[in-house]
Amino acid sequence: MSAVPLEIHDMTVAYHRKPVLWDIDLVAPEGKLIGIVGPNGAGKSTLIKAVLGLIPLASGKVTFYGQPYARQRRLVGYVPQRESVDWDFPVTALDVVTMGTYGQLGWCRRPKARQRRQAKDCLAQVGMEAFARRQIRQLSGGQQQRVFLARALAQDAQIYFMDEPFAGVDAATEQAIVGLLQTLREGGKTVLVVHHDLQTVRDYFDHVILLNMRLIAAGQTETTFTTENLNKTYGGRLTVLDQAAEAVRRGGFTR
């Protein structure tokens, strides 16, 4: 079994036939905090969703520790974007975090005291134990984000994917997330984080993946997060790629 947590080989992803990510090759090293950085529409979230099988691949292959995702789900934790769910849903913070343990439970088995204890521990790790019984609508945006993080912790995974956990959170939450990321790294976990704030990339991440519809660069932050690479990433989109994608979409539509 390969020791590489995540390997992406020649992956192309399309939405409604329109390619949004082209020919991605990527190897994520074990035990690192990895930032996924790029402009709006670069395909950062798409990369995560495709890797997790939430959108179909147009082509290519993804393996986790040498195996396809279907066999390794227990090893993978996921923090979706906060806007992706209805926060008026009738569940408490603890209910949401307990959902993280559903994977280990399997079909038809209800969470027991052990799972609830695990969920409470995870809430405590993000400093939210006092809010366990709150309905999730009554939490602030940052607190909601921390609940999502706690749910991923409850998945007890080896590799984590986080979709913009820093988006629109308060300073306390940002610090809580940073602390949590470091704890995860100390525990030997691999964490991939979609990140928007270029200023903090150097402080938060060991590695970066620079993305703009195709892979611009990936590697250690020190050597990869350079002005030259950033210019390549942000310096105007490759209009040819855009036009080609549009042509594919239209071709598909009229056929």
Next chain:
Amino acid sequence: MNYLTMIVLLGTSLLGSVAGVLGSFAVLRRRALMGDLLSHAALPGLCLAFIIMGQRHFAGMLGGALVTGLAGVALITLVCRFTRTKEDAALGIVLSTFFGAGVVLSSIIQHQEGGGAKAGLESYIYGQAVGMGRQDLYLIAGVSAAALLVVLLLYKEFKVLSFDSGFARAQGWPVLTLDMTMMGTLALVTVIGLPAVGVVLMAAMLILPGATARFWTNRLGPLLLLSGIIGCLTGGIGTLVSAGLVKEWLGFDPLGFGRSESNLPTGPVIVLCGTAVFLFSVFFAPRRGAIARLWDAVRLRGKIARENLLRTLYELGEPQLPNPPAVSLDQLLRRRAWKRTTARWLLWRAARSGLVQRELDGARLTERGLAEAARLVRAHRLWELFLIQGADIAPDHVDRDADAIEHLLTPEILSQLESGLPTAKLPETGVPTSPHTITANAVSGGKNAVGPPENEEGPLRA
């Protein structure tokens, strides 16, 4: 109550509770109209099954209804995927097409000799529970038990699917299969409800209990339970009313329902019962209900008005502190855009809670009132200083912002604000001096301001 009525009553109560439970998921997933589609699209299936079998066979007709109902759902998916029609439009098109086909088929059947009466198809449109027999009840009981068992076994799976289907998929649950199981169970329940409630109104049986229960609880488990109970009760009571039994029992007719000779159609009566419970919840539910929210808003406004009064009294008497002078009503009114009666009322209330002492036509802060007022003035001015020093806002702009926020600042925020300021500026009382000259209140624009006073008092008027 005779044996036949008992069967009908059991049937509709059971139906109501199962429809309530399954419908709750549909409501929470914002798919409430799926039930409407399923029931309307079931009508042609009922008719086709009757034509094929040539007789009224309950289970067979429901089988037909299930097939066309699910076909309707599949058709919407196809229309959305392969045309540019949006989902709501597709739903409208498919729903009315199937319903139209069903009505045409049923009128064809009725024109065949002897067919219409036997089929009783018109009762499927508005529902008539009276015709329910023992076999029908067994079927309803069987389907209900199966549906509840599915929910019981897959509760955890349905919960994560409904809340966050993306996460559920990433966690490895076969989301499509689960979704189809949920939809299929919903379709089954819808179809067995058709004879009693009717095609047109079945959706209400699915939607109303769940939407009602949401007012009373913030947890999924209790919501499903409550929704089941509400569905059961409205189903039962609706049946009794429509069968004229309420009139029989009470000895009089409370709402004049029984005036017509024939029975009222069951479906509409059940729905109206459900609506009554829903409306009751809209108004009277704790916290989420309209009255509870109105009460909260009124209390907040009262608190803000009281706090504004205290701060104004403090600022008017500030030179003479710590011995607060008596302030006249006219002095107050020069500062605040209150009507004379409002100001009097505010003073009366403050006096009643021991914050001020009435003197002549004005008032004087009591010891307790002074402490409370000092706290408010401190909050107000700390915020002003923060805006001036921390956010570089001009001193003549800050009063208005502070006026809105002072009522909401927590002790933690205040101590944070305080620690951000050079302590030399704070006098011993802890109340900083005002960073601007205090004139007629900036929010109201002085006593010439127009408009009712309540418009002036909301924090962060939005």
